[in-house]
Amino acid sequence: MKERANKKVNELVESSMDRLxxxxxxxxxxxxxxxxxxxxxxxxxxxxxxxxxxxxxxxxETKVVKEDESVPFAGGSGAVVTMKPAGFLIDDGNGCRYIHAGEDPVDNLIDKASDFLKGFQRT
Structure with a gap:
């Protein structure tokens, strides 16, 4: 019975991890x-x-249930996924650089925009 439960839990974990x-x-x-x-x-x-x-x-209860396939199995899984902007990789033809997004990516991007645009103003 323990092997069956382990197999079911393993199947549950594998299925969930494939989706993640x-x-x-x-x-x-x-x-x-x-x-x-x-x-x-x-x-x-x-x-x-x-x-x-x-x-x-x-x-x-183990005293009542026999070790066979008719034993009901209950299982579950859950996940929490967060995705946050980390930054931007920029290739301007003269080289690559990374701009870190910081805690608030929109505010940080606005702050970095002037430095970013200065690179294009050189002629």
Whole structure:
């Protein structure tokens, strides 16, 4: 009976992890490149955090239930996934640099915009 419960829990974990792996693939972490009108390539980078919990057990008292396939099994799993912008990888043709998004990516991006645009104003 214990082997059966372990097998069911393993199946539950494998199924859940397969789904989480599809969610957090490389295309999610490293975004699609954006090409600006000036030819600069901006690639968004995200941070993904995953918390996962699973478990299960056969139901019934061991004195009453026989070790067979008719023992009911209960199991469950849950996950919490957060995705936050981490920064931007920028290739302007003269080199690459990374702009860290900080705690508030919109405010930080606005602060960095003037430095970013100064690079394009050089002729």
């Amino acid at each position: 792996n599809k969610l957090a693939d490389v295309n999610t972490v490293i975004g699609t490149p954006i090409v600006t009108a000036s030819g600069c390539q901006v690639i968004p980078v995200s941070k993904i955090t995953v918390g996962y919990l699973s478990g299960g057990s056969d139901l019934g």
